[in-house]
Amino acid sequence: MAVTATWSPGREARASMQFVGLIHHQAALVLSLDPDVLVLVPPRDPSDWPRFARLLREIRDSAEELRAFLESPAHTQRGGE
Template sequence: MAFDTRWNPDPTATASVQFVGHRMVAIEIKDSRETLTLVPPTDARKWPGFVKLMRQVRDAAEQAADFCERHQSEVRSEHFREEMIDEGEEVSTQ
């Protein structure tokens, strides 16, 4: 299945490993509305590629989390200024 999507999980989102059968696991990411499940190929000979992908996902998630933690206050301030401007109020940039 081919797809291209963007998802903004709500604050209730969780990630977990689900056991979905004998010797089969899945990564499940879900929030109050949606669920994304990543399962390995049924052909175990293709698992090395899946393992590589899972490690890339792990590393990318760590990098994204680090970025969000470092820039959270900057983004909050920027959104606050944008909201004030949208409401027609003067905003100091000092």
């Protein structure tokens, strides 16, 4: 299933690693976007975990790039334009 979505997080947005599930507690990346929640869980097959770990590293690195851009003096002086 392919999904394309765009969110603009609210003021109380948070990201965390949590264990989710009622029966099988599964590690997940939880993005609480205020009010929406996005949960990324690893694939069921452990042989796919290295690719999922690569995706998580790409998310981490891309988030750092975006954070640096948003906090850069040139960007903040322009008022985010």
